[in-house]
Amino acid sequence: MNFLWFEDFLVLAETGNFSRAAEERHVTQPAFSRRIRALEDWLGTELLDRTSQPARLTEVGEWFRGVSEELMVRVASIPGEARSVAEAHSTTLRLAATHALSFTFLPRWLRTLETRTSLGPVQLMSDVLRQCEALMHQSKVQFVLSHTHPMTKGALEVDGYPSTIVGSDVLVPVSAANQRGDAMYSLDGPRADPVPFLQYSTDSGIGRITRAVVGDRLAHMKTNVVFTAHLASVLRTMALDGRGVAWLPRTLIEEDLASKRLVQATADSNWRVPAQIRLFRSHGAIGKAAEDFWNAALSVAAE
Incomplete structure (x- = not known):
């Protein structure tokens, strides 16, 4: 048969x-x-x-x-x-996180969770948001950590995956500094030439947020897209090299701002984009170790 x-x-x-x-x-x-x-x-x-x-x-x-x-x-x-x-029966936590949060927020957040529960082995898959969402849909991970914003819903939110806000961030328009310490490229005031713009690809969660929040406003400005990439870390490198303006997570560029290697490209606070850092979990049963991890995340988020 x-x-x-x-x-x-x-x-x-x-x-x-x-x-x-x-x-x-x-x-x-x-x-x-x-x-x-x-x-x-x-x-x-x-x-x-x-x-x-x-x-x-x-x-x-x-x-x-x-x-x-x-x-x-x-x-x-x-x-x-x-x-x-x-x-x-698994003690291994399978977590997907976007690249920007894997480098910055995730390590500190895990240390905080370890004060509430004993974490077993953690298998991290770091990728662009679209791929992280696919891993969750394929049941290859139990959790996804990403930036979110109320003005745009990702696939996991649309599909009703349980989630909780575990942190916050701000997407800041930044540029390399000139010799006077001012922004090499500014969004303020009149300008003769288009502002060079460092853009996220459509696979990027941060790109999805920036397009939803400031895309219309940018469309009415003189800008010139000079570089496109999936990753905030790549756009950060290009901004440091003086290639243009990029919206970057403050969690990623705190040291750059403190050292003035990067400076804000505008004095207008309306250009800054507040973002949530949200943890999504798989539907249904995920095992005791993962449930303990989820409950610890909820406990820390409630504080």
Whole structure:
């Protein structure tokens, strides 16, 4: 017996045509017919009346159609159930975080959580937000840490994943300093030339936020996109090199601002974008170690 036979039978029951069913299953018609006949031999009875066109299910075939549908649903659920069993006994936390938070916020935050619970091994996957969201959808991680903003909802928020705010940040428009210590490129006042702009790609969560909050305002200014990248850390390097203005998380550039290697590109506070740092968790059971981690995060966030 082969599980492929059940899938073959369901396609044939739907189409009633051996040629079309064989095409959908990407096999030749003779090979497909042999697989259906092998299934009937295994059951010891015929499932189809081949004298009619299209082929019709016998009474046993109608019964077996329901059995096959139930069986395929059950088979499809087995990998997820196996992962759930493994989750229940796993002490390893699987966490995805955007690059900017992996470098800055995450280490300090984990130290705070360790005062509330004993953390086991942590497996960190650091990537752009879109990939972090995909890892959660594929059940490859239990948690995702990212920047969020009320004006734009990411895939995890849209899909109703439980979450809690665990910190805050500000996206600051910055530029390298000139010899006088002022911004090399300023968003203030009249300007003859367009402001060179360092832009995030569409995969970036920070880019998603900046476009939602200041995108319209930027569209009415003279700007010139000179560089595009996924990562805030890359745009930071380009800003330090004097290439243009970038909106960067304050958590990433605190030392740069203190040393005046980077300076704010405007005195207008409306250009600064407050952001939340939010922890998302997987739906359903995630195991005791992960639940303890989640409860510690909730406890710290409530303070």
